[in-house]
Amino acid sequence: xxxxxADALLPTGWASDVLxxxxxxxxxxxxxxxxxxDQTSGVPRAAGPVLPGLPNLHSHAFQRAFAGLAEYxxxxxxxxxxxxxxxxxxxxAVTPEQLDAIATWLFVEMLEGGYTAVCExxxxxxxxxxxxxxxxxxxATTIAAAAARTxxxxxxxxxxxxxxxxxxxxxxxxxxxxxxxxxxxxxxVGALSADAAIPRVGLALHxxxxxxxxxxxxxxxxxxxxxxxxxxxxxxxxxxxxxxDCLAWSGQRPVEWLLDHxxxxxxxxxxxxxxxTVEESKRAAETGAVAGLCPTTEANLxxxxxxxxxxxxxxxxxxxxxxxxxTVNAADELRLLxxxxxxxxxxxxxxxxxxxxxxxxxxxxxxxxxxxxxSGRPIGGLAPGQRADLVxxxxxxxxxxxxxxxxxxxxxxxxxxRRSAVSSVIAGGRTVVxxxxxxxxxxAAAAFVRARAxxxxxxxxxV
Numbered sequence: 001x002x003x004x005x006a007d008a009l010l011p012t013g014w015a016s017d018v019l020x021x022x023x024x025x026x027x028x029x030x031x032x033x034x035x036x037x038d039q040t041s042g043v044p045r046a047a048g049p050v051l052p053g054l055p056n057l058h059s060h061a062f063q064r065a066f067a068g069l070a071e072y073x074x075x076x077x078x079x080x081x082x083x084x085x086x087x088x089x090x091x092x093a094v095t096p097e098q099l100d101a102i103a104t105w106l107f108v109e110m111l112e113g114g115y116t117a118v119c120e121x122x123x124x125x126x127x128x129x130x131x132x133x134x135x136x137x138x139x140a141t142t143i144a145a146a147a148a149r150t151x152x153x154x155x156x157x158x159x160x161x162x163x164x165x166x167x168x169x170x171x172x173x174x175x176x177x178x179x180x181x182x183x184x185x186x187x188x189v190g191a192l193s194a195d196a197a198i199p200r201v202g203l204a205l206h207x208x209x210x211x212x213x214x215x216x217x218x219x220x221x222x223x224x225x226x227x228x229x230x231x232x233x234x235x236x237x238x239x240x241x242x243x244x245d246c247l248a249w250s251g252q253r254p255v256e257w258l259l260d261h262x263x264x265x266x267x268x269x270x271x272x273x274x275x276x277t278v279e280e281s282k283r284a285a286e287t288g289a290v291a292g293l294c295p296t297t298e299a300n301l302x303x304x305x306x307x308x309x310x311x312x313x314x315x316x317x318x319x320x321x322x323x324x325x326x327t328v329n330a331a332d333e334l335r336l337l338x339x340x341x342x343x344x345x346x347x348x349x350x351x352x353x354x355x356x357x358x359x360x361x362x363x364x365x366x367x368x369x370x371x372x373x374x375s376g377r378p379i380g381g382l383a384p385g386q387r388a389d390l391v392x393x394x395x396x397x398x399x400x401x402x403x404x405x406x407x408x409x410x411x412x413x414x415x416x417x418r419r420s421a422v423s424s425v426i427a428g429g430r431t432v433v434x435x436x437x438x439x440x441x442x443x444a445a446a447a448f449v450r451a452r453a454x455x456x457x458x459x460x461x462x463v
Contacts, residue, residue: 001429003390004040005050007405008033009364011381013356014405019043020050022388026429031382046392047423049405051364052381053116053389054330055153055371058233058271058292058321061103061143062124065452066090067326080239080301088174091124093458096142098451099124103146105448106325108438110152113420114330116389116427117153117371117379119321121204121233121271123161123178125188130176136188137195144198150440151432153387155375156192157204157233160185160219166209166249178206182215186222193226200377202231207238208246208254213261220262231267231376233292234258237280238272238303255280264289269374271321274304281307285314290374295336297323305344308337308351319370329420330391331413334363338414358406360413387428394423394436 001022008018015033022028070086120143126132147154161178164171171179193201203223205211237254246254255276266288273291320333341350356362372380379387399421400408412421425433
């Protein structure tokens, strides 16, 4: 199981004449730059530059069927909070069969778009009436089956969700499928962790507004008794109103409160973390936690702009996710991250360095490293011991044809115009996309369209 790449993006940067080798378990055993012709005789040639597969560190799979269905103004001050109410109607209509179709198509889209792994922030737990399924893992294992079927790597993050707002506000009816006790959530985590079909299981705390201080502490301690190395994710400081409500409740801003009350460390992913002071950014970055940035969703919801300069002052790590899946393409997510910083700072080529002056190279390496940490899996790039997750670009694609590797990646990210230059994708050593298409593309797309139509026809599920 070998592949020769004229150009490949390694963790240290671009390398030429790279022989890439992996074993039957899908683990890279050799990555050899400057390989001689006699070493590569008979080895398949990559169709273009080879990139590390990108981890998608934040996903709510069911929301893919809702994407694009809330783009009308119901009130003059339409916001995340009004979007959330419409989303609840959709969430409370999804059946396991429909979720299977939605997730399968979503994961096909991710793979075709350059993602090779996903962290599923899973809070859709219960049956339509809000009561637990006889098997509490019904919807989680539905997601896991879709991941296995398509070949994408999975980190399953069952979500603790208990209250409707800061200070113990009662949950609303729209949240009925999300809410459960800390004990039940930890039992679910334990059951999923014992499932050999799921590559990695961690813990997600929905947000400080949805989890009490006591429950947060108990959940983190309980997770340690199951797996002390598991990743822990939390939504935090996504919206200005969330910051204001947290200040009213505790006298502190969300990230400030979290850092003062919880042992945040390298296992944590702070999803969004949009509204932080410079001091909060520095403190949070210095813990080693990953900032989970979701630029297309944050733009769609009007969340605000992350301050990556402040984050870098603490040498912070970051990765990207597609979150609500209004866009499912790794290059699009990276492009909007860079563009958001250009708009914020009114300058160009922000996410770059002396070592990596090409923006797309810096974006890709940063997102792979941070995404791997947030996933809790060995998917940190093209190096021995990491999973064989590779994305091969098509050197003949008009967007990148004739360009040197670093400029080809820049063109792929910044000049694709939604025409992806991805040729093939290997995930865990298996080819899951060839000539730009996943083998399940047609059937998965048709099943998704049927499931969405059913949901829109369901009372309460339409928008």
